[in-house]
Amino acid sequence: MAVMGDLALKFSGMIKKDGAFDLKKGVFGLPISSHGVFFNARKFRSVESRIGVQAVMQVGVESAEVSKGCENLEGFLGLDVVSEGELREKGFLGLRKTKLVCTIGPACCSLDDLERLAMGGMNVARLNMCHNTRDWHKDVIRKIKKLNEEKGYCVSLMIDTEGCQIQVVDHGAPSSVKAEEGSIWFFTTETFAGSRPFTVQSNYEGFSEGINVGDEIVFDGGMATFKVEEKVGNDLRCRCTDPGLLLPRAKLTFWRDGKLVDKNYELPTLTAKDWLDIDFGISEGVDFIAVSFVNDADAVTDLKKFISIKYSKSIKVLAKIESLESLNNLEEIIEASDGIMIARGDLGVEIPLEQIPTVQEKITYLCRQLNKPVVVASQLLESMVEFPTPTRAEVADVSEAVRQYADALMLSGESAIGPYGQKALSVLRMTSSRMELWSREEKRQNALxxxxxxxxxxxxxxxxxxxxxxxxxxxxxxxxxxxxxxxxxxxxxxxxxRPNPxxxxxxxxxxxxxxxxxxxxxxxxxxxxxxxxxxxxxxxxxxxxxxxxxxxxxxxxxxxxxxxxxxxxxxxxxxxxxxxx
Ligand SMILES: Nc1ncnc2c1ncn2[C@@H]1O[C@H](COP(=O)(O)OP(=O)(O)OP(=O)(O)O)[C@@H](O)[C@H]1O
Ligand SMILES: CC(=O)C(=O)O
Ligand SMILES: [K+]
Ligand SMILES: [Mg+2]
Known part of the structure; x- marks a missing residue:
């Protein structure tokens, strides 16, 4: 545990330009060298199923393995209690179609809270590895598995990697600083204790490389904006042009002539901490790994290879679409992944907000075409982090995602830290049921x-x-x-x-x-x-x-x-x- 703690700390401090890659190779090198020893039936099937008899043989191997764990299922109908209840109450057509994902955080991590979410229709529990300790996540995972085993729920588990991005270092207190219009600030990677007036410390050594005088630095997609006035070694001297709050861990993006200067591809998609989190998740038996800041298909393909070789088991890898680069490689990423999450939070930092609705529609459409499940995530009911009722605009946004036939909707802070998590879940449930009914009545799926x-x-x-x-x-x-x-x-x-029954x-x-x-x-x-x-x-x-x-x-x-x-x-x-x- 000490080692894990050290690494976590290191990565939330400073990203070395090459260090993270070295560590990734270290983790990955081990299973690669054992390639050829662990032949995996599932892997064979996908590659060889195009060659008739051989495919049947390989599937045979796997089904023999699979049935080992299911010897005592004879006469057993493994239907979860929530679907059973819904079926009894509302009949076949009453079963909700859109799946619901809840992010688990301090506001909903007791066994009772988790059971209430399960009862309220949570299909997948998401653990964001950006927050909290592995022991905390382990405790949640075990509680959910206990609910599944002892009470008959069927809640799947997803871990979501931290990844890395260019951020403001969190110095602890004070929690936020106001930047006034015209004030001059220094952006640096120099480490210092506590806070320093008019100084912002970035977590990435190479943050100012390729940045020119006249470029803009934007905090959290528009919280505050600065213009670069001078380069001083590795540091930048900037003037605040759009005043606002500078929050700890705020995301920094760089813009030139109204276009993003994309520096994400300089950073590894999976850091050393992410690999440790993935090992942790797999050994705890999670069902999905959502990979943050995927830029191309390689990150997904490498991870899937790693899982199949090291663990010989099927864990679904979801790619999160939240960078400009991922939009350029969308189709290959979808094809390489087992599913997609449209991570609108970070995506909205990289592309203008007004582009999010059309990008969302395009991704949900493409995912359905390529037969991969798609989750629409972030800010669906954001106001419910604070208030017990959603805004009309939020309900309209949820309905729109359902109208687009997304497979799943996700709650973030609404369930993780908000006091109205269960209520937010019921808003998702009722809003999606309503839109599904309308879509059936309008026979909209005929046009698919x-x-x-x-x-x-x-x-x-x-x-x-x-x-x-x-x-x-x-x-x-x-x-x-x-x-x-x-x-x-x-x-x-x-x-x-998207059939009716x-x-x-x-x-x-x-x-x-x-x-x-x-x-x-x-x-x-x-x-x-x-x-x-x-x-x-x-x-x-x-x-x-x-x-x-x-x-x-x-x-x-x-x-x-x-x-x-x-x-x-x-x-x-x-x-x-x-x-x-
Ligand atoms: N396990 C946790 N412990 C503490 N706080 C959490 C936890 N999970 C989520 N939160 C809080 O809930 C808020 C929203 O959660 P979420 O994990 O969806 O953040 P996000 O920024 O949308 O995701 P990502 O970091 O993947 O971009 C976070 O800002 C964080 O404060
Ligand atoms: C979910 C997530 O990672 C985002 O919206 O950025
Ligand atoms: K994350
Ligand atoms: Mg994100």
Whole structure:
């Protein structure tokens, strides 16, 4: 623990221009050298599934591993208590489609608080590694796992890396300083204790490199602005041109002729502390890693390789879109990732605010096209950090994200530090349910076009089956869609069509179940799956009927992509409709 503490401290102090990269190599070098020893079935599947028989063999290896942990699922219907309650109360069409992510912080970290959020519809709990200690995060993770195991909730866990950006060093008190118009300030990397009048210390050694006289320095996307008047060695002498508050850890951006001077790419996406946080998260069993300040696909690809080689397990990697550079490489980043977070907070520091709505719409559209879940994050209900009711504009913003068919919405400070976290969650819940209903009534999903994403024939067949399934379920006004899936691919392909009936995804892989928690309209269930598809179907229908959740006359559409573990059996991709008798 002492080592972790030291590193954390170092990185919140000064970013060395090369130090962080060296450390990253150190962490990464270890698993790379063992490449070839740990062959991972999942990795094989994605690469080799285009080569027929071999793919079946590899999937066979994996399914054998997977079923090891699920031996006692026979006759068990792993439906979470919240979905079950919602289903009983509101029926199939009443199930909420948009998923909800809550950032956990000091205002909601007791077991009771967490349970209230789980009951209120939190699908994913996000831990921002920028704040607090690993022990604090460990405690939250364990509490959530306890709630899942002992009380039947199904809340997935996400860690969000700190990353690094050019910031003002936090000297402790005073918490903020006012800069008056025309006042002269020095920007430096020289370290000093306490605060020094008219001096701002940056955390990045190279902050002034490439910056010219006449350039502007903007605090936190517009809190205050300075014009560079003189370069003095590594320091900058600046005049305040737009007065405002200088907060500790404020983000610094540099502008020339109205355009951002992009210095982010000089910094590593994953610092040494981030790698330690990632190791910590994986060993604590989190389901998602959200990577801050991704600039290109490489950061995501490297991390996914690292996880598959070192841990041989499936942990979903989400790329956070919050830099100008990430917008330039958007499509390759989405393709490389398991999902995207539109991190509007930091994004709004790098691009003009008026561009955020169109950028958001473009990203949500592209993610759906490429079949990757997308989370819309930051300031959705910002006023609720302080007040018990949202502004009308905030409700309109939430509705707009739902109208765009985002998979998930995220609370930040509203749940982490605000006193009205549960209320904010219920505002998200009610607002999204309302917009979902309107979208169904208006038949808006009929206009959704899908891009073909499958490369192999098998993948293309799966995709067409899912598109047809969604169309049939809507046109025939069926009650529910059941999909049997080991890796969640079919469930996500159906979800992509945003169909009216709820999608129940039956899987025997608990990591697939937790990952599907972020997917629009999918209720994941953990159950036993055999190679006998007909037996799987009738058993799950019986179990749901026994619980009184489905009744005689209900009609369900059933989709399956279970690939049998024996190569002598054929791949079972099917679509069928059953009326409950
Ligand atoms: N674990 C925590 N401990 C203390 N404060 C927290 C914690 N998590 C969040 N907060 C507080 O909640 C506020 C909003 O949280 P959040 O983590 O979403 O910040 P953010 O700045 O939007 O995210 P990021 O740092 O990834 O850009 C933060 O300013 C912070 O004060
Ligand atoms: C969520 C986040 O990182 C942001 O909005 O900046
Ligand atoms: K973060
Ligand atoms: Mg951010």
């Amino acid at each position: 076009l899908q891009r073909n994403v499958g490369a192999s024939l098998t993948d293309q067949i799966a995709e067409h089956i899912c598109n047809c399934a969604a169309g049939m379920a809507n046109n025939l006004a069926l009650d529910a869609i059941f999909v049997y899936t080991r890796h969640g691919q079919m469930a996500s392909l159906i979800s992509r069509n 709820p999608i129940f995804a039956f899987t025997n892989d608990s990591s697939t179940r937790m990952a599907l928690n972020l997917q629009w309209g999918v209720t994941p269930l953990l159950c036993d799956l055999s190679d006998d598809m007909e037996a799987n179907i009738s058993k799950s229908i019986d179990l749901i009927k026994t619980k009184g959740l489905i009744k005689k006359g209900d009609t369900v559409l059933i989709v399956s992509d279970i690939v049998p573990s024996s190569t002598t059996q054929t791949v079972f991709q099917s679509i069928q409709i059953k009326t409950v008798v």
